[in-house]
Amino acid sequence: MTIKLHQLRALVAVADHGSVIGASRALFVSQPAVTKAIRELESDIGITLLGRSVNGVTLTRTGESLLQHARLIVGELGRAEQQMAMERGVLEGRVTVGVTPLVALTLLPDAYARFRQGMPQVTVEFLEQSATKMLDSLRQGSLDFALAASTEAMSDSAVECSELVTFPMAFAVRKSGLLANATSLEDLCDAEWVHSDTTDAYPQFVAELFNQRGLPAPRRITRCTSQPLLYSLALSLDVVMAWASHTLELANTTGHFHKLDFIETSRYAKLLLMQREGAILTRPADYFIRCIRNAAMM
Secondary structure, three states, X not given: OOOOHHHHHHHHHHHHHOOHHHHHHHHOOOHHHHHHHHHHHHXXXXXXXXXXXXXXXXXXXXXXXXXXXXXXXXXXXXXXXXXXXXXXXXXXXXXXXXXXXXXXXXXXXXXXXXXXXXXXXXXXXXXXXXXXXXXXXXXXXXXXXXXXXXXXXXXXXXXXXXXXXXXXXXXXXXXXXXXXXXXXXXXXOOOEEEEOOOOOHHHHHHHHHHHOOOOOOOOOEEEOOOHHHHHHHHHHOOEEEEEEHHHHHHHOOOOOEEEOOOOOOOOEEEEXXXXXXXXXXXXXXXXXXXXXXHHHHO
């Protein structure tokens, strides 16, 4: 049994686009060529990989298992091709970076500006993902690296995490709202608490914060992973917002927010650099990471 590269590329394309038609367009080949590659792959390994449903093509459980390896192989080959092109003097390339919401308001803009000065021709793609999705993407090699803001340590044997910087957590409400008059947690029991944490740790944290003071936990804890919407909600509604202290300083340059200094917590938001264990970085990805580390030290 020999699995061929064009077969794996066809499998990845079908999975990404949900149909043979979409895969053929992405690969710039005919539909029969994609169908033939998948059928030959199924014949070679002796297992069905695709099924059909009303929603299009779906992968079987075996297909999903093989897809993880296929993504990694196709992705690593693409990176090798880019690296060899740069060795020949071609200045173009591609870097795909996973991010969580807080990253956009911390050190990434400065790091990206520095990266652009050094590598203006490289194509960059930022993908905002949940922590779970990000780990999966790193394992499969569809991301060169990721930047995640988390209040909890992430653990995955296939992914290396290194801490870049930490920010104390801060809480604020809009200055023009009724909650700006709050002087204790007791005044916030009926308030809505809004956060951007992509993990499930934040509701538990809020509950513990209130339980430690013998108070009932708030019933309305809302997750919002869109930074523009988060900022809009903070300006428009009487809600308690959880921010990293650095983010709050940036968001409050207009003076629209009131920080709730009476909420004391040892909780910190950590900015993590995440890479697949053993990953070989392309020159652009390596340079981008160096720009990020430099920005973290400033």
